[in-house]
Amino acid sequence: MPRRLLAGIARFVAVMLAIGGAYVVAGWSLALIPRNAGWRPAGQGVTIWVEDNGVHTSLVLPKQAAGIDWRADFPARDLRDPRYGDHAYVAVGWGERHFYLGTPTWSDVRASTVLRAALGSDDTLLHVEHVARPTTGDDAREVTLSVTAYRRLAAAIRASRGTGGVIAGYDRYDVFYPAIGRYDALHTCNDWTSDTLARVGVRVGWWTPFAGGVMRWFPR
Incomplete structure (x- = not known):
């Protein structure tokens, strides 16, 4: 292979590695800068959870609270097994279709899927799971919102819902729905979580492309 071609390939690889490294550094650094720095959890109101599966973050919400009833938005009949509709909570996340359907866990991540x-x-x-009340811990962090903030949160989530048919989930208790919004390297599934919380005044990072950048704002 000619030296000039080898040198070109080497430069291309070096540039890609530099871009990737800069993205990671920026993602973790900007996640440390707060939005809504003065926010404090409500003393009384509606308890939700911010949940992390290692790749995607989601918001876990009571099906019935503060006049919001998610059973109409996400009915049990949409599930592969409607019996899971008896669970009292829903976990809601947002993401790119192919990335979501192809990466339920870190072990499923492929470079081609990430690049696309x-x-x-x-x-x-929107990814919706019908779940039991979460156990607060490393993967689920508890947050209490005022009734007003929770209703605004519900409105923001509903505004992310698109139109179209139901798409089968990973298991019997979850399902996907068409959503609204553009996904790219600057606006990931985890940014959606932070942005949705920021809209109702919750303290989150300025830019949180990675799940860890979201979760760090909600200590155990």
Whole structure:
């Protein structure tokens, strides 16, 4: 292989590594800068959870609270097994269709899937799981919102819902729905979580492309 071609390939690889490194550094650094720095959890109101599966973050919400009833938005009949609709909570996340459907866990992540999503897509989904009350811990952090803030949160989530048919989930208790919004490297599934919380005044990081950047604002 000619030296000039080898040198070109080496430069390309070096540039890609530099871009990737800068992205990671920026993602973790900007996640340390707060939005809504003065926010404090409500003394009384509605308890929700911010949940992390290692790749995607989601918001876990009571099905019935503060006049909001998610059973109409996400009915049990949409599930592969409607009996899971008896659970009292829903976990809601947002993301790019192919990335979501192809990466339920870190072990499923593929470079081609990440690159495709990072370049940008308007094909996004809401992921909804019907779950029991979470156990607060490393993967689920408890947050108490005022009734007003919770109703605004519900409105923001509903505004992310698109139109179209139901898409089968990973298991019997979850399902996907078409969503609204563009996914790319600057606006990931984890940014959606932070942005949705920030809209109702919750303290979150300025830019949180990674799940850890979201969760750090909600200590155990």
